[in-house]
Amino acid sequence: MQKSVILGTLTAAALSAGAASAQTLSDVQDRGTLNCGVTTGLVGFAAPDADGEWSGFDVAVCRAVAAAVLEDQNAIEFVPTTGKTRFTALASGEIDMLARNTTWTFSRDVDLKFEFTGINYYDGQGFMIPKSLGVSSARELAGATVCIQTGTTTELNLADYFRRNNMDYEPVPIETNAEAQQQYLAGACDVYTTDASGLAATRAAFETPSDHVILPEIISKEPLGPLVRHGDNDWGDVVRWTLNALIAAEEYGITSANIDELKAGTESPEINRILGTEGNLGEMLGLDAEWAYRAIKANGNYGEIFAKNIGESTPIGLSRGLNAQWTDGGLLYAPPFR
Template identity: 65%
Template sequence: MEKSVFFGTLAATALVSGLAAAGTLDDVKARGELICGSNTGLTGFGAPDANGNWSGFDVDLCRAVAAAVLGDANKVKFVPTTGETRFTALQSGEVDLLVRNSTWTASRDSELALDFVAVNYYDGQGFMVKKDLGVSSAKELDGATVCIQTGTTTELNLADFFKENNISYQPVNVADDSEAQRQYIAGACDAFTTDASGLAATRATLPDAENHIILPEIISKEPLGPVVRHGDNNWGDVVRWTYYALVIAEEKGITQANIEEVLASTNDEEVKRLLGASGDMAAKFGLDNAAFKNAIAAVGNYGEIFARNIGEGTSINLARGLNALWTQGGLQYAPPFR
């Protein structure tokens, strides 16, 4: 009797967990909320304001996915993760999607069994130092103390860079950007290294930003992008194409403001398919046919997201650079929507 109850519970648990593994998309729809792994606080990319409202470049991608899947960009719960906890949070199912300045690498695809579905920011690792240190190149940092976030690709690049240049350094391990910033300001490290975009974001929040410089060396390739669990291809497709929808929207000149106008007047079949006015493209992903339209309407196209959060004119002031559209000499390129 006792045993059969036990086996019954066991079977039920197995069934429930089996279903849970079946599809993140169905889980999110059933829950009515997207759980998005975010940064603990990196201005411009993902940080909560004083009222707890999250905003930023990565945050907007989460909102776009929520708008596409649930029709409401506000149905997102953001879970702050550190460099060390982020992948475990994703693997364990604590978050549905991780958009947290995470670099796409081979071992993360294979060993960590993650799927990077797109690159929303092409970045590279740099160094920030105080101006009065009198350093103008990263190669002059011999013997310096460097603040470095643990569990990141930058940590490995740092070790490689100093070894290749045959110079030494003393690492100071930190868990996240805010701790790195505290240590750096206190002078507990001479240099702070992370992705150049992260450096720009950190520098922007310093009260005396003009006293800090980002050294010219970019020592690595850091393609940052949204990550999902390996093996859930449908969910990966949804995130990937939500992102591409934003890129296509910029390419086609669809903005948050003119989307209804474009929809009414356009003769472009691809735009019609993208916005759900023709065919059932979005429905084939298991989404509402107006899903991608909702996403663009909620957060704007890729260019708008960039300009609003980190672009020139914001405090972070990053140029589009590699992240310009392919038509403008950049690397942002979406496959055809057909």
């Protein structure tokens, strides 16, 4: 009952905010700053350094949008949100977009009145345990205490998985990833469960990552991506096609190193349309012709962003897997720019 009340409240707030702020693009341009909701801190995806400078895979999406809309990837205010507060922040208008490892689900799309603008990471829920437990499969976790972030899809996935396998468990509710790390390392729970990418990022921050094992089971589909409020299609188009520009840029070989050369004109009509030397795609979005050029130049194409923040050469060490381009056997695919 309590969950239904919360969902109903969020739905009402989303409807109200959607009706009141159907001009987010002009609001952002008038303000001169993009308010982007991110996680409270997950290394590789969104985390501030000692000087308060934010970086990460999700942060790069925010910066690309700021570059496209405001001609400055730094004209941005990062708003840290938890699993519980993220949707309220978006529904109320506190933030213009949310880029916070958030799973696209039916209820979030339809009932909470949000619009997911694409998928920037195909993920799935996993389990991390101390190697000393000697467990090699999630099927061996009967009776375990499990740290789990509240307000996330992982709560329901966890309950479903243990129920299907006739196992009991004791949940240890936590609010943030930082709290999860502390509780898990202190032994307050045997297991930490969240998206597999989040587990890899969390483990990379440990003093001795090799003392912890991510079990092989992936128990859910977790398509992660940025989202905006329902009712503002123009703004949704801007965020959607900025993400698509990053994905398409990798497919067509547009990089941060060669983008200025390609902007002078190429024999590829698709590249020319993306970079604004042909057609009027920017005008259709309510932006100038160089919106996608700036979005890509800010931090590179999708592949560059992936490699720099979470790729195999980073401490997080994620392979492309499902997040490879469709031409390389992955699921990554941008609609045509035409």
